Amino acid sequence: MIEFIKGTIDYITPEYIVICNNDIGYMIYTPNPFIFHKEQHTTIYTYQHVREDILALYGFQNREERLLFTKLLNVTGIGPKGGLAILATGDASQVVRAIENEDEKFLTKFPGVGKKTARQMILDLKGKLTDIASVPEQLEAQEQHSPETMTEAVEALKVLGYKEKEIIKIIPSIEEGLTTEQVVKQALQKLLK
Template identity: 35%
Template structure:
């Protein structure tokens, strides 16, 4: 089991991270809430990981805090929720926001996430009600990256990068384009665009 990676950010394109550790590059997928907090390419980062082995692939999912990883692991135990959907849920909602949804039976917010229909949302609220008690929802005391400020995801084309990131999370190209165009302003980097687009759809 690979539980943590400490290395140099070699490349990043939401939601994918390539982290170099002694010359070996590990490909890791992160929820956007964690991806936002990665440092620039060339800087050192630590991510807590969950390793998934399938017949056709070996996948690493990464998180900025142990708390976010713990919630991911609880989500994939829920009936009908796989790693991809769990990643999408944690990209649209922070761990704290998801817990609030469960505590307040907020099905309306959950069904706005791609891949989460009414039945899935209802099942999540029921199954996660007891499980979230396992989480210690204290302020981010286990942040894996310290001494850094939030930086732009990609500087090149904020609109195209944002659309690509949203599509990779399960939104249709039409949904992604509509949301991005509704919030995009000239010069915005992709982090700002993605954040605002996600907010506009919730």
Template identity: 35%
Template sequence: MIAYVSGTCVFKEEDAVIIDVNGLGYQVFCPTTHSILVNHNITLHTYYYVREDAILLYGFESREDLNLFNRLITVKGVGPRVALGIMKKVPSSDLVNAIEAGNHTYLKTMPGVGPKMASQIVLDLKGKLVSASSNAPVSKFDGLFEDVAVALGDLGFKRGEINSIKTQLHESRATDINTLIKQALKLLAR
């Protein structure tokens, strides 16, 4: 396994860079290459991918991005190419927030992600990314929503139903639990 590649960037494409390490050029696929400068030293944390017809390196400027990539590819149907496409389109923090909020609509806008895959990503990764990322803040709303979810669960609603209205509740900007529960009941009654 190759944990990282450190050397001079000698060539840059839209989705990959070539890094010279002691005379050996490694092609590394990256979600973003705009911050990487040609003829400058760089270190990329890598995921080493082997398949029947190719050996590929996927590189990330931070360990946190590599960890997010590793989590994404554990989801059924999400391979390295789809995960890289997702991470290329949005900042990692936005992606984590969308998954934690259960925002299927947002996830469906990612390349290669349809309704089923968006649901699978949320199902498999929700709650796992915040603990994996020490920098991911838990908002006040998330704490309130958990209280609302417990109350609604006690009333007999299933967690999937409750999670489906999280974005709508967040958009209401309500800041007290009683208002959130009333709004949730109205949304779930539809």
């Protein structure tokens, strides 16, 4: 198991990032790839997912976020893609609070999470998430919205399972001057309301 990778971000897509460490590029799926910036030196905490037909690395900003991801994977009906979509809001404490308060309505707002899966999350995880602290948000430099920023944000939201018509509805309410990461976070917050 790879605990973490320290390196420089080489490439960013709506689904994954590539981090370069000792001349090796690691493709790592992350909840919101746009929290990272090209040429940024960072540490990614990883989870290696192995199945008979796939070997993939999933990456997170801290150990708490990774721990929540691994606990979500143990819930019937939630796979890696669903786990990433749940963590993409950037606020693990909000998810933990919803599980502890048995807030099915909040949990069913995530793509691919219906009432049955939300109930299963509550049954499986309630009372078992006390070791997960809130995930600190990183403050990023402001920039004006560019067509590239909005395109990247929309693609990232689609990868997480949201439909284009849902995304288009909330785009006008997104603040101006945000980075791609901030646009995705704000869009996710609005999609969860």
